[in-house]
Amino acid sequence: MTAPVIEMSGVTAGYESLTALREVSVTVHAGEVLAVLGANGAGKSTLLRAAAGVIRPWAGRVVLDGTDVTRAPAHQRVARGLCLIPEGRGIFRNLTVAQNLRLQAGSAERAEAGLDRVAHLFPVLRDRIRQTAGTLSGGQQQMLAMARAYLTRPRVVLIDEVSMGLAPVVLDDIFAALRTLVADGTALIIVEQYVSRALDLADTAMLLVKGRTAYRGPATDLDEAAIARDYLGYAS
Numbered sequence: 751m752t753a754p755v756i757e758m759s760g761v762t763a764g765y766e767s768l769t770a771l772r773e774v775s776v777t778v779h780a781g782e783v784l785a786v787l788g789a790n791g792a793g794k795s796t797l798l799r800a801a802a803g804v805i806r807p808w809a810g811r812v813v814l815d816g817t818d819v820t821r822a823p824a825h826q827r828v829a830r831g832l833c834l835i836p837e838g839r840g841i842f843r844n845l846t847v848a849q850n851l852r853l854q855a856g857s858a859e860r861a862e863a864g865l866d867r868v869a870h871l872f873p874v875l876r877d878r879i880r881q882t883a884g885t886l887s888g889g890q891q892q893m894l895a896m897a898r899a900y901l902t903r904p905r906v907v908l909i910d911e912v913s914m915g916l917a918p919v920v921l922d923d924i925f926a927a928l929r930t931l932v933a934d935g936t937a938l939i940i941v942e943q944y945v946s947r948a949l950d951l952a953d954t955a956m957l958l959v960k961g962r963t964a965y966r967g968p969a970t971d972l973d974e975a976a977i978a979r980d981y982l983g984y985a986s
């Protein structure tokens with residue numbers, strides 16, 4: 751088997767006196783999808799932040815394409831092909847679609863080169879290229895946030911709560927775009943409350959309960975209804 755694109759081993763992380771993640775390990779290869787499930791506050795976003803270098807783990811290692819980046823700042827991980835699409839979308843609401851794309855691409859040339867790929871997946875963004883991002887619909891804003899991943903051809907994308915507040919029909923487009931990204935060979939870690947959609951896309955899944963790994967294995971082995979009932983607190 752090929753080497754993993756991203757590997758986290760024994761990662762413990764948190765905020766001041768709060769331990770949000772305890773000895774969590776993750777391995778994702780090119781073209782593979784890991785779904786991270788768990789109730790509110792289970793540590794899902796913390797896992798992505800530790801992977802991306804937004805916070806530094808207290809213990810454990812983060813390895814990207816064979817290089818230990820545990821102590822590397824976020825921008826160095828971006829340069830190595832890591833792309834975090836945070837909850838709340840992480841776009842510049844006062845800038846236009848074009849300006850957002852240019853900033854995300856790093857240069858006008860790269861934005862231009864990547865725009866065809868973005869427009870192919872999300873034609874609406876090309877139609878609204880001069881519109882201020884904050885005036886786009888929720889689904890269009892999510893598409894713009896995801897466009898970064900298509901502009902830069904990252905090795906690994908970490909995406910947090912992609913479905914938050916979006917209509918099912920918009921989600922179909924968004925998940926189709928994620929499938930394209932993965933088919934191109936990108937490794938994907940997806941944090942998602944919408945369990946069935948996440949498991950549908952994922953090869954492997956992990957369930958976090960109070961920062962600990964309660965399950966890690968094939969997505970198909972998870973009983974969706976039991977997870978929803980026992981861990982997420984609702985009936986699916």
Ligand SMILES: Nc1ncnc2c1ncn2[C@@H]1O[C@H](COP(=O)(O)OP(=O)(O)OP(=O)(O)O)[C@@H](O)[C@H]1O
Pocket residue numbers: 765768770788789790791792793794795796797
């Ligand atoms: N910036 C922060 N400062 C202090 N505590 C934080 C911070 N961010 C998260 N926490 C705490 O860390 C724990 C894990 O939070 P995290 O956001 O990783 O959970 P989550 O599984 O992503 O939940 P949600 O679905 O609500 O986003 C929670 O107890 C949360 O209150």
